[in-house]
Amino acid sequence: MARVLVVYFSKEGQTEHISHHMARRLEDAGHIVRLINLKTDASEAGADDYDASILAGSIHRGSYAPEISSFLMRHGPAVRSHVSAFVTVSLSAASHDATEISALNEIANRFLFEAGWQPDFTEHVAGAVHDDQLNAFEKVVLHQIVQQHGEQLDPSGHTEFTDWRKLNTFLDAFAARL
Numbered sequence: 363m364a365r366v367l368v369v370y371f372s373k374e375g376q377t378e379h380i381s382h383h384m385a386r387r388l389e390d391a392g393h394i395v396r397l398i399n400l401k402t403d404a405s406e407a408g409a410d411d412y413d414a415s416i417l418a419g420s421i422h423r424g425s426y427a428p429e430i431s432s433f434l435m436r437h438g439p440a441v442r443s444h445v446s447a448f449v450t451v452s453l454s455a456a457s458h459d460a461t462e463i464s465a466l467n468e469i470a471n472r473f474l475f476e477a478g479w480q481p482d483f484t485e486h487v488a489g490a491v492h493d494d495q496l497n498a499f500e501k502v503v504l505h506q507i508v509q510q511h512g513e514q515l516d517p518s519g520h521t522e523f524t525d526w527r528k529l530n531t532f533l534d535a536f537a538a539r540l
């Protein structure tokens with residue numbers, strides 16, 4: 363039984379959804395999990411008292427929220443001292459285009475290099491398009507991207523690309539290291 367910290371920053375809600383799923387699955391595997399939302403509970407976040415941590419963030423306009431970097435600036439030594447994973451959520455992760463995937467890897471690698479963090483796992487997770495969380499311009503742009511990927515938009519206004527089975531495979535590999 364390990365103590366695991368799951369820290370996330372989510373703009374439109376999908377990384378939050380993913381982080382809650384990760385916490386539940388690790389708890390079901392017998393671990394003690396603390397879930398921290400950097401949008402609301404940044405001051406409570408600390409990584410010293412844990413055996414492992416997962417940091418999850420989504421990509422917007424080619425970068426991650428500054429709150430993720432701030433967390434690593436404050437708690438990098440603790441995160442680097444134990445088993446850690448970076449869960450990076452984006453629409454590009456749903457793409458089959460080699461150029462887009464390579465650009466995605468570059469964004470994540472640049473972020474990790476700048477943060478001076480070499481996580482044991484870097485997991486790319488496909489996100490979602492939640493229309494009710496977007497302004498009119500963002501909605502048009504994201505709908506175009508989805509169509510370019512050859513995917514359908516869900517009439518409900520919530521189009522999810524997250525591959526939960528793939529995420530579970532990652533979580534089981536992560537749990538096996540604890």
Ligand SMILES: Cc1cc2nc3c(=O)[nH]c(=O)nc-3n(C[C@H](O)[C@H](O)[C@H](O)COP(=O)(O)O)c2cc1C
Binds near residue numbers: 452
């Ligand atoms: C304004 C905006 C910009 C985005 N920029 C990118 C991007 O540069 N690359 C990408 O792969 N996905 C991009 N996305 C897609 C998000 O990463 C995706 O919707 C993700 O699920 C958002 O996670 P969140 O709901 O936790 O904020 C963008 C989404 C929005 C709304």
